[in-house]
Amino acid sequence: MSSILNQVSYLDEQRDKDRIRADAWQRDESMEQLAALRDSRPEVFKQMGTTTRMSLGYYENDKQAAARHGRDTSKGGN
Numbered sequence: 423m424s425s426i427l428n429q430v431s432y433l434d435e436q437r438d439k440d441r442i443r444a445d446a447w448q449r450d451e452s453m454e455q456l457a458a459l460r461d462s463r464p465e466v467f468k469q470m471g472t473t474t475r476m477s478l479g480y481y482e483n484d485k486q487a488a489a490r491h492g493r494d495t496s497k498g499g500n
Contacts, residue, residue: 443483443487444493450481453482454497457482
């Protein structure tokens, strides 16, 4: 059902969810630090709450979408 709904035109044009997510992404230093913690101390990261870990996942997915659409996702660019 979801795939059918995603193919439906929205306000006279196709929705580009990836573009919408890319445009909304903003660099968040606390999320960047959380990602660094995950990479450097995975045992500590695994003990963090589910909501925090899911939030990082959403943040990183949006960051990747921004990079795919040509946005500078490095520390200096936003």
